[in-house]
Amino acid sequence: MNRLIIWYGELLTQKKLIKRGALFLGPGMLWLMIFLVLPGLILVLVSFAARGAYGEMVWEYSFDNYKRLMGYGIFGWTPDYLVILLRSVWVAVVTTGLSVVLSYPLCFFIARKPERTRYLWLMMVIIPFWTNMVIRTYSWFLILAPELPFAKLAAYLKIISPGMALYPSAFAVYLGMVSMFLPFVALPLFSSVERLDWTLVEAAQDLYSSNLRIFMHAILPQTLPGLSVGIILSFVPAMGMFVVPDLLGGAKYMLVGNLIQQQFGTSRDWAFGAAISMGLMILTMFSLYLYRRKNKGMELL
Amino acid sequence: MKKIILALLIGLSFLSGIAWCGGGELKIFTWSEYMDEANFPKEFEKATGIKVSLDLYESNEEMMAKLQSGGLGQYDIILPSDFIMPSLIHLNLLTPLDHSKISNLKNLSEKFTSPDFDPGNKYSVGWQWGTVGLFYNKKKMSEADVQSWSVIFDPGKTPGAFYLIDSVREMLGITLLYLGYDFNTTNPKELKAAADLLVATKKREACLGFKGGVGGKNDVISGTASAAVVYNGDAIQTVAEDPETYGFIVPREGSAIWIDSMCIPAKAPNLEAAHKWINWVLEPEAGASLSNYNHYATPNGAAIPYLSKKDLDNPGVWPPPEVIKTLKFIKDLGKDNRIVDEAWTRVKSH
Amino acid sequence: MRKLNLAVNTMAFGTMAFLYLPLMAVAFFSVNNTKYGLAWKGFTLNWYLQLFQNEVILHAAWNTLILAVVSTSISTVLGTALAIGMDRFPWPKKMNTGFDLLLHLPVIIPDIILAAALVVAFGFLRGISSFFEPGLFSMIVGHITFQVAFVALVVRSRLVSIGKDVEEAARDLYATTPYLLWNVTLPLLMPGIVAGAMLAFTLSLDDFVISFFTAGPDSVTLPLYIFAAVRRVVTPQIHALSTLVLLATILLVGVMERFTRKKNTP
Numbered sequence A: 001m002n003r004l005i006i007w008y009g010e011l012l013t014q015k016k017l018i019k020r021g022a023l024f025l026g027p028g029m030l031w032l033m034i035f036l037v038l039p040g041l042i043l044v045l046v047s048f049a050a051r052g053a054y055g056e057m058v059w060e061y062s063f064d065n066y067k068r069l070m071g072y073g074i075f076g077w078t079p080d081y082l083v084i085l086l087r088s089v090w091v092a093v094v095t096t097g098l099s100v101v102l103s104y105p106l107c108f109f110i111a112r113k114p115e116r117t118r119y120l121w122l123m124m125v126i127i128p129f130w131t132n133m134v135i136r137t138y139s140w141f142l143i144l145a146p147e148l149p150f151a152k153l154a155a156y157l158k159i160i161s162p163g164m165a166l167y168p169s170a171f172a173v174y175l176g177m178v179s180m181f182l183p184f185v186a187l188p189l190f191s192s193v194e195r196l197d198w199t200l201v202e203a204a205q206d207l208y209s210s211n212l213r214i215f216m217h218a219i220l221p222q223t224l225p226g227l228s229v230g231i232i233l234s235f236v237p238a239m240g241m242f243v244v245p246d247l248l249g250g251a252k253y254m255l256v257g258n259l260i261q262q263q264f265g266t267s268r269d270w271a272f273g274a275a276i277s278m279g280l281m282i283l284t285m286f287s288l289y290l291y292r293r294k295n296k297g298m299e300l301l
Numbered sequence B: 001m002k003k004i005i006l007a008l009l010i011g012l013s014f015l016s017g018i019a020w021c022g023g024g025e026l027k028i029f030t031w032s033e034y035m036d037e038a039n040f041p042k043e044f045e046k047a048t049g050i051k052v053s054l055d056l057y058e059s060n061e062e063m064m065a066k067l068q069s070g071g072l073g074q075y076d077i078i079l080p081s082d083f084i085m086p087s088l089i090h091l092n093l094l095t096p097l098d099h100s101k102i103s104n105l106k107n108l109s110e111k112f113t114s115p116d117f118d119p120g121n122k123y124s125v126g127w128q129w130g131t132v133g134l135f136y137n138k139k140k141m142s143e144a145d146v147q148s149w150s151v152i153f154d155p156g157k158t159p160g161a162f163y164l165i166d167s168v169r170e171m172l173g174i175t176l177l178y179l180g181y182d183f184n185t186t187n188p189k190e191l192k193a194a195a196d197l198l199v200a201t202k203k204r205e206a207c208l209g210f211k212g213g214v215g216g217k218n219d220v221i222s223g224t225a226s227a228a229v230v231y232n233g234d235a236i237q238t239v240a241e242d243p244e245t246y247g248f249i250v251p252r253e254g255s256a257i258w259i260d261s262m263c264i265p266a267k268a269p270n271l272e273a274a275h276k277w278i279n280w281v282l283e284p285e286a287g288a289s290l291s292n293y294n295h296y297a298t299p300n301g302a303a304i305p306y307l308s309k310k311d312l313d314n315p316g317v318w319p320p321p322e323v324i325k326t327l328k329f330i331k332d333l334g335k336d337n338r339i340v341d342e343a344w345t346r347v348k349s350h
Numbered sequence C: 001m002r003k004l005n006l007a008v009n010t011m012a013f014g015t016m017a018f019l020y021l022p023l024m025a026v027a028f029f030s031v032n033n034t035k036y037g038l039a040w041k042g043f044t045l046n047w048y049l050q051l052f053q054n055e056v057i058l059h060a061a062w063n064t065l066i067l068a069v070v071s072t073s074i075s076t077v078l079g080t081a082l083a084i085g086m087d088r089f090p091w092p093k094k095m096n097t098g099f100d101l102l103l104h105l106p107v108i109i110p111d112i113i114l115a116a117a118l119v120v121a122f123g124f125l126r127g128i129s130s131f132f133e134p135g136l137f138s139m140i141v142g143h144i145t146f147q148v149a150f151v152a153l154v155v156r157s158r159l160v161s162i163g164k165d166v167e168e169a170a171r172d173l174y175a176t177t178p179y180l181l182w183n184v185t186l187p188l189l190m191p192g193i194v195a196g197a198m199l200a201f202t203l204s205l206d207d208f209v210i211s212f213f214t215a216g217p218d219s220v221t222l223p224l225y226i227f228a229a230v231r232r233v234v235t236p237q238i239h240a241l242s243t244l245v246l247l248a249t250i251l252l253v254g255v256m257e258r259f260t261r262k263k264n265t266p
Helices: A014-046 A064-070 A080-111 A115-130 A133-143 A149-156 A170-194 A198-206 A211-240 A243-248 A256-264 A270-294 B002-021 B040-048 B060-071 B082-090 B103-107 B168-178 B188-203 B213-222 B232-241 B271-281 B284-294 B301-306 B309-313 B321-326 B334-349 C002-029 C046-053 C055-087 C093-108 C111-128 C136-162 C165-172 C177-206 C209-214 C222-232 C236-264
Strands: A004-007 A010-013 B025-031 B051-057 B125-137 B162-165 B207-211 B227-231 B246-249 B255-262 B327-329
Touching: A004 A014, A010 A014, A014 A270, A014 C055, A014 C093, A014 C111, A014 C136, A064 A080, A064 A270, A080 A115, A080 A170, A080 A211, A080 A256, A080 A270, A080 B334, A080 C002, A115 A170, A115 C002, A115 C177, A115 C236, A133 A170, A133 A243, A133 C002, A133 C222, A133 C236, A170 A211, A170 A243, A170 C002, A198 A211, A211 A256, A211 A270, A211 C093, A211 C111, A243 A256, A243 C222, A256 A270, A256 B334, A256 C111, A270 C093, A270 C111, B025 B060, B025 B271, B040 B051, B040 B271, B040 B284, B051 B060, B060 B082, B060 C111, B082 B255, B103 B271, B103 B301, B125 B213, B125 B232, B125 B271, B125 B284, B162 B168, B162 B188, B162 B213, B168 B188, B168 B227, B168 B255, B168 B334, B188 B207, B188 B334, B207 B213, B213 B227, B213 B232, B213 C222, B227 B232, B232 B246, B255 B271, B271 B284, B284 B301, B321 B327, C002 C236, C046 C055, C046 C236, C055 C093, C055 C136, C055 C177, C055 C222, C093 C136, C111 C136, C111 C209, C136 C177, C136 C209, C165 C177, C177 C236, C209 C222, C222 C236
Parallel strands: B025 B051, B162 B207, B162 B227, B255 B327
Antiparallel strands: A004 A010, B125 B227, B125 B246, B125 B255
16 A cells, blocks of 8 residues: 555555545545435335325335336236336337437538538537427427418328317327437437548449448448437437426326326325336336447447 | 634524514415416515515425425415315324414304314415316307216217316316216225226327316417316406306316315414415405405405405306205315325326 | 439438427517417517516526526536546546446436436435425535536546646656646646536536426526426417527527637637
8 A cells, every 4th residue: 555656657655546536536426426326225215115195105115116017006907107118118219210310311411511511500400409498399389289281281181180289199299309309319420420431431332332231331330439329318318208298298198207207296106206217217227238239339428 | 612603603593594584575385377476465565565475386286295395394375275184284284373363264254164174274274265167168169068077078079179187186076976976986996987087088189188277278268279177266257258258167967166275384484474474365355356366266254245246146156056066075085095196197197 | 322412411401490490480479469379460579578577587597597507617626526536546447337337327317217316315305404405405416416427427538538648748847746737637628627517507507307306486497487387378478488598599509619619729
């Protein structure tokens, strides 16, 4: 401990180095421990507790909440909660997928612009990204309203009854989600697309590759770092999103986020809410693990 | 030296605590659009010099959730409905009222003095009472159809777009009444049937989902919906302004009758102001001004002479005896509250 | 190739339109002279004027700003120190992976879980100290918690790209540690710190979920206010408010662009 070492060109003892390191590391780590790790552990504990008759939390431990999540509630077996969990995964996957599909052309387009206008276009993508999510979501109320041409077109095509708006509906939720998360994918993706080595693409073209193969083998691998970050930044929050389903889905299209919010709100069942949160976390972790297995060597930021 | 500093600090915080409490501010947690939010508190401010700030909620459960997750020390006055009173009392979430500070308590009507859920008015003083019913657009729905709740529950009917009320007991209760069951039943089979009916209703294209009474009313007015299940007071003003277009009715299967009361949460910051508020609302003029604005019926007997005749004659506000027979009070279910909550979760999560 | 070009361009434009259509609609209807419905009834700036007289909204805007500024300042300091502590010191590999995991937690966990954990934790801490009543304090704590991780990650990647050489050179020239920190490391790190701070600032301004679960009656922020209002009735006043927020965002983005461009061109 007291022998001398050289670190970054400085001569000092290991003990001193550790003390100094702790000084830097200490406050931040302490904060994260107290306000991140500890609450997390408490949440796990609470997920095993129960709800009293009047909505208070009662420390009776059991697996009841998890059993209920799996479907074994008072009214017999229902797949409700599992359906909601899986639906949330599905929506997150579709949202991320559509965002990726729409982001690539956007990024190619911007990357090929001259330096000056490129900044402008990037700013135009960043602006909605920085605009508050509540505003971005409720603004769809206007577009989907019965008076506007979109709803009228849908009524004409007999998809909905005349005079009704295009929300609340699953369609509206998907619209809201994709418009919400598209910038999350586009911006990290752009940093990779910007650095794309187009000579590889040219080489593939010279070898008479089909467009699809060019994309899969010349473009995709090069953009993988940015794409991965984008996918994570979109998929993870999408799993827990409740604002979009709440405003655009009414009470009709429920996702896990709404369910959790309901437990901490009107249902006053914190214990069940904690259990659902645990379920969500496990699902998210598992999905990320699967993704990581397919794409080794993924760095985050 | 350290002891002196400690003593000084304690003294300072004590003094600032006292300064904080005097006169000061009154924080009210109330239903949205329940009083003339722009003017009614101002009249109180003029009378007492105490500033009022309002925070709003849409359902009793929302209010309780807020209280239980930390709101106890943040509000001076809350307005819970009758059925949630036992829960509040049981969980020690309320401060007992100091009747010596409420001289106008005698103004309460006979019916609302010492109610079942709060003998002796220990914790509460009546605020307004009313019913739940259907607010509808006469141009889009026929008078004949709305006489029964089947207009929204029967898949054969085409009511146009409608909202259900986003409140557990009221909505479940109405469904139970429609199915012929008891409003306050705790029978799992019956609750399941009601929950399933609500789920089926919710899934129909015509149903736009659940909204608080105020939100539903606003949507009918703006044309997004043809009907909404609302509290009677939400609807009355609009119906009075435009009786050709809008109507309000309690369908024949029945509905809920409720009383909201003023209560003081357990750790209220300003007890003085809270008691002053309660006493002031019990004044005849204040009570009448309140009811004339929100068109609910008042438990304040002394205020009745000051009420607008239109409201007194309006069956939507003061229901006639044959409607009152079909109206049920929501009972607190004690331990069985949980099964009702689970039924509601079932409704919301399918 | 031409056809592909056309397809790409069309899709790009379509995507941009998709992103901006709703926001344009809000701006459009914020000057429409009618309280309900979407028929065009004339131009008016009434709703904007009403905004500035609405005390509740002004209070919410103030809260939002205070929350963002305070939480960003604290989290930037904590996060930078954390990053330096993690990268510039020889911790054993296991500890390093542990730190890594801890920092990535707020990124890989949906924020609603974080919010739920905070609600429960604050519920218990409330018994110890009344500081943890829902309100601005608990919101600031919640915001700092996820901001620290993001700041630390951004700063650390910058640290990694700076490398050891400059600092070793400074040591060779007999620099003391404080001098080293203040005059060598920090200036080099500044772009990373600023980027981290800006990221933290936006995350706080935009945050809804954590604020939703930890807010008290006095500490309503703009997003919370708009959410509650929109669930009751959508008024042109809300449109006006949203348009203003949008304009403020555009301003902020413009300033940020200017700033980073200046920094990046030596």
